Amino acid sequence: TGPFPGILDLFGSGGGLCEYRASLLAGHGFAVLALAYFRFEDLPEYLNNVCLEYFEEAVDFMLQHPKVKGPSVGLLGFSKGGDLCLSMASFLKGITATVVINACVANTIAPLHYKDMIIPNLSSDPGKYKITESGLLNLVDIWNDPLEKSNHRSLIPLEEAQGPFLFIVGMDDYGWKSEFYAQIASERLQAHGKDRPQIIYYPGTGHCIDPPYFPLCRASVHSVLGHPVFYGGEPKAHSRAQVDAWQQIQTFFHKHLNGKKSVKPSKL
């Protein structure tokens, strides 16, 4: 009957409000806020200049909510939502336990503003796109290397964050190089004398890691690009990964937000 540990759930560059993951997580003892940040109601239509203050307001809303158990909240982010969560964890207070699914270690797609600071988005070369045999867009190579000097201002200073990180990585991710980015994150934290993040690599698993038993989305028409984009993933491996990742995510949140050791396995 509460209060419950709070989690903010962010989806990716498709925009809108996706509540299905937050709703399912809420059935496991968490107060979850599915937070839209564009293409929804009065929010901007496109991802242009994103202000971290918007997300700070959401964190504060959670922390002062009578059903949310403080003193800090957890974050769960997928794709673009992932690097937003990393930025939130690095710059805002009141955040512990951050889980990111197939996230980039740099700010992507649109510049991020916070107070008088601007973090540019990781540069990309759209010309490096490929087309798969079936005519789908393969964008894995359009993103420039975050480790290049010219891109260093896009890297998110994860070492500033308080709480632990869990990176969920699909090794067959064709959205961007999630495996590479997780490794950069790990090395960066180590270099700054912080604990390394927990990284779980799932072979044969693509970009769209959904809750268990959701069908694998290997491609879809991207709502902003308006063209079918390929995400990768081999059905059997990816489906198994979805089941395992869900347990890992809950265990991580229970451990760091609740102080529990393990979670009774549940199907959904």
Place this chain on the structure above:
Amino acid sequence: PGPFPGIIDIFGVGGALLEYRASLLAGHGFATLALAYCDFEDLPKKFDTIHLDYFEEALCYMLQHTQVKGPGIGLLGISLGADICLSMASFLKNISATVSINGSGFNGNKAIYYKENSIPPLGHDLRRMKVAFSGLLDIVDIRNDIVGGCENPCMIPIEKAQGPILFIVGQDDHNWRSELYAQIASERLQAHGKEKLQIISYPGTGHYIEPPYFPMCPASLHKLLDKPVMWGGEPRAHSKAQVDAWKQILTFFTKHLGACPKL
């Protein structure tokens, strides 16, 4: 806030515990119980009879729960789950609103018991099964004919239900003839002098009407037949139906259960 209007959500013959619809409903101000009845934890893997006592226990649990606002609970079911909900509404008390998604209104192939009441099964004949070029089975006609229309003894006595009933129908349902069953259910209520049945019927829409934006499931392994079966539906129409049906379901429950304003 709270307490919240309660809903029990029941899925079909596949068994296990499916929580995604109940979870989404819960985000709209309802205290929802996703109720498993088969092939889950200590529940039987298979069963030949449905005892409504089990479901009555779930209903009582909801009614006495501090976070559930009485005096009646809503029921939401799909496929066999819908028929279970219609049976609950007919035999049990304190049910304020029932939504059937592609339910049939008849007892199919189990025996349904509640205290001294029972509903005989309609039965089916697998020889009426059809096979498509793809090898998928079409079971739409395997159920036996409804002799006597709405007075057939295998029909669930929905005229005994207190609250209103909403039938969500996919016109291209290949599990059984949902549109026909909805019409017969409507005739039954009329014959017993009850209020007209609310039916929302979607063209090009198959059996598995899921929440909005869930991918359409055109076919899958049928739990009882252990073979792939087609569910019907054309992707575009079915997807549009899922979006609309969800709104209708929320509106129906809000109206008849008195939901709190959207959180």
